[in-house]
Amino acid sequence: MRIDDDRLSGSSGPGAARGATGRTRRIAPTSKDVARVAGVSQSTVSYVMSGKRPISERTRRLVLDAIEELTYEPHAGARALAGRRTNVIGLMVPFHTADAASGLMAFAEEIAVVARAHDHDVLMLTAAEGPSGLARVERRAMCDAVIAMEIATEDPRAELARELTMPVILIGVPARHEGLHCVDFDFESAAQLLVDELADAGCREVAVLGWAQERAALGINYIPRFRERAAARAAERGVRLRWVSTSHDRAGVETYLDAVLGAGEPPGLLALHSPHDLGAALQQRGLVPGRDLDLVSLCTDDDAEVQPVPPTAVSPQPRDVSRLAMTWLLELLDNGNDTPAELRLVEARLTRRGSVRRPG
Known part of the structure; x- marks a missing residue:
């Protein structure tokens, strides 16, 4: 109580x-x-x-x-x-690191665009306040509803969201999501698509440039979801996965390539972030994806298209996720918070761009 x-x-x-x-x-x-x-x-x-x-x-x-x-x-x-609304949507976005802030801005921008199209403003809560931030905005009646991002597998904000009278949409999937309104990208299907693409190209080993250690330590829910499905799919396809966690700057990418490239046929490369530094590092080594090795990535279409060799990729579709969250939130405000809680996922799609060698 x-x-x-x-x-x-x-x-x-x-x-x-x-x-x-x-x-x-x-x-x-x-x-x-x-x-x-x-x-x-x-x-x-x-x-x-x-x-x-x-x-x-x-x-x-x-x-x-x-x-x-x-x-x-x-x-x-x-x-x-009573009888009126603030027409303000709260957006809880804890910017843990500069890299995280950059990656989350596409979500925030799209939420703001949809909000303004429906005559709503956005109140951004950037401090990592946890459940106290949610309790504060309801207690002070600062907004009509809240979208919370960067959901951890064990997230105390999720438990509080069950008790609040205002609508709360979580962008992410906590371990116990029953009874909560959750929206996210289908990271599990994305993992399967990327592993299958490399397996179909004949790769028997895949070196994964994973998320930075400091990000994984935050317990963000999509990381274990992706890893577990990727590992399961690789086992089904007879592919050995090798995870390499390093920083996402140029030095970290060079460390990754030094660790996975040696004599003989290079493994398939799977990059779980924007491949800009990876593409430049491969180019400097005289390696061309789609000719000398196979590369796939989990990155937005915009990030993929500006690379020296645009990679075959699955986009996490941040703007589609944000639009889905806002559409649902506005429905909750118009029709009442009794709408059944469920998990809604944005479908994963693979876009081929020639960075993977096809058999024959």
Whole structure:
């Protein structure tokens, strides 16, 4: 149960707790408590208070009786917003590193474009606040809904999202995503497409230029999803996967190539980021993808097309993911937060560009 410091009092009785100073503090009931006593959903409690949707008189009376029984009082922001909206979408984007910030801007730009097309503004929350950031924007009634990005496999924001009355869309898939509105790119299918492309070209070994160690350490959910599917598919196709985690700058790419290129036939190369430095490093060594070796990448179409040899690639489609998230969020705002929670994925597609040698 959440303790709202604004509602603490010195009275004792049911629902009271004694603090470290010996004073008795009153634990404020929440709308979740009202829903439990009334036997309705938390969103129904919200609709009764806001008047945003028609509610039967019987259900309305159950909620009002529960409010009176618990002496529940919505926060001032909720009372002020009854019957109206802020037309603001919160976007929680924790920029952990400069590289991460650059990669996430396409998502943020598209979300802002869609928001403005529907007369909404975007409030960006860039600090790595975790669940406290979500709780703060709802408590202060700063926005109508939130999109949270950079979801970790074990993400405390996901657990809090289950309890909030405002709609929350997660771009990412936590381990326990049941009951949550989640949108993401299909990284599992992307892994299978990329492994299959190299296996079909006759590669029996694939050297993967993986995500930087500091990024993997954040627990971002798509990394293990991709790795597990890639490993499973490689085993099915009789391909040996060799993972190399290094920095994504030129020095890191050179370390990767030194580690995987030796005498004999080079392995297939799979780059899990923009291949700019990789393409330049191969060119400096006199190696041409599609002629001397096979290269595939997980990168956007824009990044692929500007390379000396544009690689065959699967794009994570950040703008498509953002549009899907915003479309769903606007539906939730218009039709109510009772829309069934589910996982919606953007389909993975492989675009061939000639960086893989075809048999024969």
